[in-house]
Amino acid sequence: MGKLAIETRGLKKSFGKTHAVAGVDLAVSAGGVYGVLGPNGAGKTTTIRILATLLRPDAGEAQVLGYDVVRDARSVRTRVSLTGQFASVDEDLTGVENLLLLARLLGYSRPRGRRRAADLLDAFGLANAADRQVKKYSGGMRRRIDIAASLVVPPELIFLDEPTTGLDPRSRNQVWEIVRGLVAEGTTVLLTTQYLDEADQLADRIAVIDHGKVIAEGSSGQLKASVGAGSLHVRLRSPEQRAEAERVLAAALDVPAEPSADPVALSARISDPERVARALAELSRSGIDVTEFALGQPSLDEVFLALTGHAAEETPQEDAT
Amino acid sequence: MNATSAEQASAPVTEDALRSVLAGERPSSPGPVLTSLTFGWRALLKIKHVPEQLVDVTMFPIMFTLMFTYLFGGALAGSTQEYLQFLLPGILVQANVMITMNTGITLNTDIQKGVFDRFRSLPVWRPSPLVGALLGDVMRYSIGSAIVITLGLVLGFRPEGGAVGVVLSVALLLVFSFCLSWLWTMLSLILRTPNSVAGVSMMVMFPLTFVSNIFVDPKTMPGWMQAVVEVNPITHLATVVRGLMHGSVPAGEIGWVLASSVLLVAVFGPITMVLYRNKK
């Protein structure tokens, strides 16, 4: 893969005692979607704000499209766009006023700016809402105008901070289509998300961050592989036997088995597929009736749990700083 | 037409449409004057969409003019008519200076919103969102001034300087108010909430406007207070506005006002910008 669109080394930023970003190293190649996955408060927004030149890092370095975000902030700003997590347009203004405002600020003449605004509203299916205040838009429309506002001048790189949080499935799909369209046209997209399936669906590479640190990085396949071979899912005839089944499976597989939401189901992560047959034999020997079993690829959910599970154990240590 | 019907009526984003908007050109960046004026245009649009925000520029001036004229007029100058000739230019100053406070409160609310992140990530002259907001406020000062003067004329205020004197004094007032606003922009970046901005502004504002010659001639005040009144820029501003409206041109005093205007921007402008740049 060609040159790097983003490169950071040891990026740090604290707010008082909160280490929002605690040493982030990223290498994002140009083109494609890079996903930054993390729970609330992981430091996703702070990282993006540093990369978009809104915050100065306390330590470390970051280059975006080859320009240093501190020394060469203006060069970065002319080439990237930011779609923030929260209302990134003026909610008091109408859709067309927002786009015209940005077009004027970016150097369009008034008539050209008007045309540009109309084209963008058309492309994003917002032509009917052009003259309505953004505060009256639905969640999906609002997200589309947020993204449209970032494309008034097409950027080489776009930051999307949790672009689909709080959207219904249809609106979420529309945003995904937009992201895919952007990539098809050669734009590099860095998006943050709390949704594992979103990262799985969209991102070529994913950095999992927690407590301001990258705890895993790779393609979604690599991340899954790093966690183990997958999971064994088992359904029982009767819920009373589940506790017993948990003990048997744990002993046979050498890993804890976890009860699922379904009262007759449980699952266990497995490292060695050869043990599965033995575990199932062990269940029937103990008189537990299995109605169904399946061997699954680990989901990104499981990857995430596995990874942040580790981090959670380290929490007291981090808080002590 | 509600949100959902509009949304369903419009086709979802198509690849072709997206491709064509992404082929858009990259115009060259405009200069600081144009970007500031554009942000000023944003402020005017906000007044258009949220006219409630004009309450302070209409109610304050009306209240003050009526209250002080009829409350103090008889006692201080023998008759309300006579006092009005003295007071109205002063009330005009006070109304404007009061209205500038709102700048900080509005900005504090505005900056908390995500849209300021977008503005700050644009390749434009960095102070332009702030300068634009202050330019938009000039509109508010003009409205406030127009209201005070109209009300004054109705009540019997007769400026000897005529229309020219009135226009000149308002122009000077707008310049001073624009410059004073930088104090509030600075405060709005230091303090966390709009409420605390309002509180601190009041604390600055009351002594600044009352310990001056807006309401009474300072001759009856104790010596130390006269000294304070004398260095208060509001005193000089009121003297100038009074002079211009009644037909004299106090050149030295005008110099004082312009100098203090420049000083206000020179001190609070850069501090504001440093705070703005390092804003989290």
Ligand SMILES: Nc1ncnc2c1ncn2[C@@H]1O[C@H](COP(=O)(O)OP(=O)(O)OP(=O)(O)O)[C@@H](O)[C@H]1O
């Ligand atoms: N301006 C700020 N002042 C103080 N603390 C902050 C500030 N911004 C972020 N933080 C803290 O830094 C940590 C990381 O926040 P950040 O917003 O980067 O997380 P995030 O991953 O974007 O979370 P979310 O998914 O909730 O958006 C949090 O503990 C947050 O409270």
Ligand SMILES: [Mg+2]
């Ligand atoms: Mg965030």
